Each structure stands twice: as C-alpha cells, then as structure tokens.
Amino acid sequence: MPVNLTAPRAEDLFPVPGVRIGVAEAGVRKAGRKDLTVFLLDEGAAVAGVFTRNRFCAAPVQVCREHLAGGPIRALVINTGNANAGTGADGLARARAMSAATARLLGLQPTQVLPFSTGVIMEPLPVDRIEAGLPAAIADARAGHWGRAAEGIMTTDTVPKAFSRQVQVEGVTVTVTGISKGAGMIRPNMATMLGFMATDARIDPSLLQSLAFDLAEGSFNRVTVDGDTSTNDSFVVIATQQAGHAPVTDWATPGGRALREAMMEVARLLAQAIVRDGEGATKxxxxxxxxxxxxxxxxxxxxxxxxxxxxxxxxxxxxxxxxxxxxxxxxxxxxxxxxxxxxxxxxxxxxxxxxxxxxxxxxxxxxxxxxxxxxxxxxxxxxxxxxxxxxxxxxxxxxxxxxxxxxx
Missing domain, CATH: 3.10.20.340 (ArgJ beta chain, C-terminal domain)
Known part of the structure; x- marks a missing residue:
C-alpha cells in the first residue's frame, strides 16, 4: 500500500481551460485496462519539456525533443505497457507513426504531436493497436478528465497521482493541475516517470523552458526509489495562455511568485507521490x-x-x-x-x-x-x-x- 497517499477525488482536480483529455483501452500490452491517453491543446498554448539524461533514451523521448524544437504543439499521445526503448531505428519509426496517426485524426502536422511511452523495454511498440484505439481516446476528450488521465498512464503504480492548485494572478484566478506516474526504476535525471502539468496562466513562452527545468530540479530530480535512471522520463509543462491577466514576464512580481510557487507545489506533490507509491514501499x-x-x-x-x-x-x-x-x-x-x-x-x-x-x-x-x-x-x-x-x-x-x- 502507498505511504499516506490516496487516489485523488474528482472534485479536487480543477480543469485547465484550453486542455481536453481522453482515455481509451487499446490493449497495448494487456486487455481491459486504460492504456492510451491523449491531451488536446487549444491553439496558442506554449509547451516545454524536460527529459531523461539516460544516454540510452527511448524513441519517443528523441521524437519529443525534435518536435518541441520545431514549433507549436497541439496534442500529446501517451501509451502504457510498452516503453518503445531499446528498439533502434524501428522504434523511432514507430514513435513517429504514433504521432502521425494522431495528427491525421486531428488535422494537425505530425510535428505538432508529442508521443510518450512507458512500460517494458526492448519490445516493438504495437502501433496498430494504438492507431485502432485513438478514435475512442479522442472522442472521450473532456476538460474534466484529469483523474482518468492519471489512471491511464499508470504501470506498476497502485494509485493514480494528480493534484491541483488555484492562485490569484493580478486578481484573476489561475489553475494549475498535474498528473504523474511512476513507482519503480526511479532516480532523478529523471526517472521512469511521466509528469504532465498545465496551467491557463499567460506566461511569456521564452520563460517556459527554464521554468520546466527549475520545476523538475525542485521536485522530480529530488526523488529516488531504487537509483535506476529510466530510459523514458518526461516532464511536460503547458501554459494555455487563456487566463485574463497580463502575461507573466518576471517571476519577481507578486503574481509571478504566486504562480511559480503553486506550480512548484504541484510538482513536488507529484514527485513525492511517486516515492510514496514506490514499489513495495512502507515508509x-x-x-x-x-x-x-x-x-x-x-x-x-x-x-x-x-x-x-x-x-x-x-x-x-x-x-x-x-x-x-x-x-x-x-x-x-x-x-x-x-x-x-x-x-x-x-x-x-x-x-x-x-x-x-x-x-x-x-x-x-x-x-x-x-x-x-x-x-x-x-x-x-x-x-x-x-x-x-x-x-x-x-x-x-x-x-x-x-x-x-x-x-x-
């Protein structure tokens, strides 16, 4: 049982304007479990990511880095049950096919989709099952599906991990919500862990990458279960820019400080939840x-x-x-x-x-x-x-x- 950690209640998770999430059962590894999740982002969202420092990084990590360097991101697609790591050139082709299949259904360019995978290493990614499951995942997309998403990205986790906070920025209520997964092969830089955080705050896009790094340094890069640095770690920060305040261009302002503190709190809670749910953990x-x-x-x-x-x-x-x-x-x-x-x-x-x-x-x-x-x-x-x-x-x-x- 996890250490002083319970599944989140739906009423404690606030939707983030500009983000819709859908979950489906695609049978990636086992039938009858939620294993395919999509995030659909409204136009104008800014996205940044921090990834594993393991040199044997997974194919989706390599593709995510390429796509983030190329332009605006409009969707994320995440599968569990298969890490698509240790799969060579074929794995890269399959990760790109996963992005392309999602893009076709959404009318996007493949480079506007970030793919994520977690699960068993050195097995071919069953792209055909993912493609077959994508229509159901997209049809399921709703703003309030953060709890379902937390379930959909689990592997050996025993409870879903999700947290929300709301703060005032220049008198405007701003939401921060995030989910994570991970229980084993956990060590910073980062770990077999996926983390996704979104806010509707307006943040100067030039600040977002350094913010993602700082959030990871203060949270996910301070946890360890077993010292093994995974091939697939990914932490993504999304700012949908839909809140009605002036853009945050300086973290030293009162609104900037409040927003940053809320985001760091959510990141730490998500990271600590991974340790609390560490495989077999009792303390x-x-x-x-x-x-x-x-x-x-x-x-x-x-x-x-x-x-x-x-x-x-x-x-x-x-x-x-x-x-x-x-x-x-x-x-x-x-x-x-x-x-x-x-x-x-x-x-x-x-x-x-x-x-x-x-x-x-x-x-x-x-x-x-x-x-x-x-x-x-x-x-x-x-x-x-x-x-x-x-x-x-x-x-x-x-x-x-x-x-x-x-x-x-």
Whole structure:
C-alpha cells in the first residue's frame, strides 16, 4: 500500500481551460485496462519539456525533443505497457507513426504531436493497436478528465497521482493541475516517470523552458526509489495562455511568485507521490543534508544514503542500524570530508555527534522513529552553509517480487 497517499477525488482536480483529455483501452500490452491517453491543446498554448539524461533514451523521448524544437504543439499521445526503448531505428519509426496517426485524426502536422511511452523495454511498440484505439481516446476528450488521465498512464503504480492548485494572478484566478506516474526504476535525471502539468496562466513562452527545468530540479530530480535512471522520463509543462491577466514576464512580481510557487507545489506533490507509491514501499523518508560547501556535495551525501540497499532495508525492518547511514556519507565521494564534523539526526533524535555515537543516544529512541511511516534523516557535514534534500522510500520484500514478476 502507498505511504499516506490516496487516489485523488474528482472534485479536487480543477480543469485547465484550453486542455481536453481522453482515455481509451487499446490493449497495448494487456486487455481491459486504460492504456492510451491523449491531451488536446487549444491553439496558442506554449509547451516545454524536460527529459531523461539516460544516454540510452527511448524513441519517443528523441521524437519529443525534435518536435518541441520545431514549433507549436497541439496534442500529446501517451501509451502504457510498452516503453518503445531499446528498439533502434524501428522504434523511432514507430514513435513517429504514433504521432502521425494522431495528427491525421486531428488535422494537425505530425510535428505538432508529442508521443510518450512507458512500460517494458526492448519490445516493438504495437502501433496498430494504438492507431485502432485513438478514435475512442479522442472522442472521450473532456476538460474534466484529469483523474482518468492519471489512471491511464499508470504501470506498476497502485494509485493514480494528480493534484491541483488555484492562485490569484493580478486578481484573476489561475489553475494549475498535474498528473504523474511512476513507482519503480526511479532516480532523478529523471526517472521512469511521466509528469504532465498545465496551467491557463499567460506566461511569456521564452520563460517556459527554464521554468520546466527549475520545476523538475525542485521536485522530480529530488526523488529516488531504487537509483535506476529510466530510459523514458518526461516532464511536460503547458501554459494555455487563456487566463485574463497580463502575461507573466518576471517571476519577481507578486503574481509571478504566486504562480511559480503553486506550480512548484504541484510538482513536488507529484514527485513525492511517486516515492510514496514506490514499489513495495512502507515508509516515506526525507534525507536532508546541511552544512555542505555547496549543494552538489550535499546531494552526493543525500543520494548515497537514499540509494543504499543496506540503509533502505534497515528502514523496512525498523532496525536502527544507523551506522549504515554514516558509512554511506563516508563513501559519497566527498574526498576531503572530516568525519569528526558529522552530526546525524533521526527526526528529533540526535544519533551521532562529531562522527561518533552521541552519549545520550539510546537505541530504543532510534527504533521509535524507525517504526514511523514518515521519517526525516538529517546529516550535518560541518563544512559550510549549503543544504539540499531528497525523498526516498524503504526496500521491502515486495519490491523484489514486483520486479521479478513484472513481465509475467
């Protein structure tokens, strides 16, 4: 079961003017499940994207990058059940065919359609099934179908992930709504994760790409389930430009700040939901590292802790074997780290001081915290003023079972 995460209620998800969404069952991998989703965007929408840094990136990622560089985007098409990764030139042809089929039905150019795929790697994408399912997905398109879309992009997720916020920009109510999917093969840069966020705010298009990057850096690039960077990660930000305020050209204005904060909040909720629904997860863990010389070395230490199978299995067992955390900090790659400056806290419990066990630390206190469903690990490096954090989960027996049985 996910950690303190429930499926979104329809009444909590606000439609975004200028976006309609349709979902269908195309039988991409298995019959009887929602596996094909389309986003239809009104003319004038601005679109930006951030994608995986895995050099073995999937065919749809390559096509999305090409299409985003070419002009206005009017539709997104997303399939689950097949990643169309590790498929070579044939995979690229199939990703382009997926865009072309969508474009034909909508009267668009293929370059105006972004394709996305998620699922099993190294299997041919069944474009014929996707083409057969597209008419039903397009006919289903409605402004209020964000919840259906969150279901339609799931793979090993156990609950759909969707959040909305509304803020005032120059006295005008502006909506931000987003969905994400992901539960395994999750590590930043980015992860086996898809994220889609839309707002009706008017945003200068020249600001949108840097905004998408900043949103990803503050959210999806701060989560990890298992340290595996996927081939298919994609995070797309859409601004339909339909709200009745003057265009945001500066994030320092009151309206710009409010909008950016709302979008970052939705992005963080979507990213954290992926960790809360991590495959087999029983605990949601914040790892915060303070006192670094720069944020880079704080992240090195944080990810060393968050990726350690020994640390993650100890959390699953509620076993305060906390020397594993110190060991992870030690091998994080901070070459001139002075272990005598390290302080370690588990929530409110001071575990280690000056690199050794705190005189007042009792294992019963550590175990009390370890039994919680939400835990904060805080490490102080004693080297400077920088700080950063990541979110992760524990490793349970179910993680192995889910991934061992994934293709069966």
């Amino acid at each position: 949601f863990i914040t790892v915060r590292v303070e006192g670094g010389r720069d944020r880079g070395e704080c992240l090195k230490a944080a990810y060393a802790i968050a990726h350690s199978p020994l640390v993650k299995t100890a959390f699953f067992a509620s076993d305060p074997n906390l020397g594993r955390i110190l060991a992870a900090v030690g091998y994080a790659g901070i070459d001139d780290l002075d272990q005598g400056g390290i302080e370690l806290y588990l929530d409110d419990v001071h575990v280690a001081t000056r690199g050794g066990r705190h005189p007042a630390y009792q294992e019963a206190d550590g175990q009390r915290v370890m039994k919680q469903s939400e835990i904060t690990v805080r490490v102080q490096l004693g080297r400077g003023d920088a700080a950063d954090q990541v979110w992760t989960c524990d490793f349970s027996h179910d993680y192995v079972s889910i991934n061992a049985d994934y293709r069966s």
